[in-house]
Amino acid sequence: MNLKDRMMRVLVCGALLSPAWTVMGATAPAVAPAKSVPAAAQPAAANASSADTPPPAEAPAPPVPAADAPPAELKTLDQEVQGLKKDVVDLNKDLFVLQEELLFPANTQVALYISMDVGTFFALDSVTVKIDNKEVKNYLYTAREADALLKGGVQQIYLGNLKVGKHELVAFFTGKGSAERDYKRGASINFDKGVGAKYLELKITDRVPKHQPEFLIKDWE
């Protein structure tokens, strides 16, 4: 067999084998590898191969971002901002507690609260508080504030420091009594300031039998 016959046989065999390779799913040597295909031609090549070969049975679909969903970067940034805000709030809370502890340590702290019950015979206008004959607070009440007290609110009217020992607290209440008369009354208490914090409450209640308001100072042990 001469060279010419050999070449002819190779070509014929190649022509016969080419359809067989296609049927078997093998890539013909003529098809270039994917990497060498230009970018523009890739989808076409992919389509062609997908048409020829079945897609993998359990291939996960790529996540498609929703049209109105914010991009992931923005989402992360927003989360960071929220985290920072929370940190600031926590820090503020801690600072407030520290400030309270420094300014009003428990061993010298005196807290004074005010509450009202019913209030039929008295409309509160102002309260003046004196501790050991020194005015520590003078508070004017607006209609809203007085209303809040009547609804059961308790107001911290004073927070301060006192030495351990005996002290005197005097509170003056002014307002309108029954029949819209100007009314001014005082109440006092002598108390012992111990090593712990001291809590006192000014209470305004109605004394129904006498049709008079009653002003009390309660020492919360």
Next chain:
Amino acid sequence: MRRALLIGGLMLSAAISTASHAAGPSILGKDAPDFVLRGLDGRNLRLSEFRGQVVLVNFWTRSDGDSRLQMPALDRINITYQRAGLVVLGVSVDDDLRRSKEFATAMGVSYPILFDTGSQIGKDYFLQKMPMTILVDRAGVVRYSAVGFRRGDERVYLDKIRELLRE
């Protein structure tokens, strides 16, 4: 020469005009210091309770002529804009409470007149010359401050008030 003098005079008057509306350096842009004062009608009013509304606070004294001139103008502003969310508060800083009350009653303005008998508010607001007018926005921040009053100044107040009411 005359022209130079004229220009100089105009510049000086402009400078004076600007100075009369100069904002207090330390109160503008800051939270308005809160106060509670007794009014002419016996009610107590607290500034912070008007949060959410635009508040014009006018500090005045009975003896000051500008204050007398200003009060009717503020009354007109109050009548026109109170429905839009404006609150006008007049604060008397007179020492003589009785005479101050008499004066306020005689002026017969429609907005509340409050009486400051202490000195704390004067310190908080850096009161130096009367009358002093400040505008507090809905968030409680001082946005405008003016010292003194001349005819026509109410137009400046109105511009600022409209601006704040629109926010």
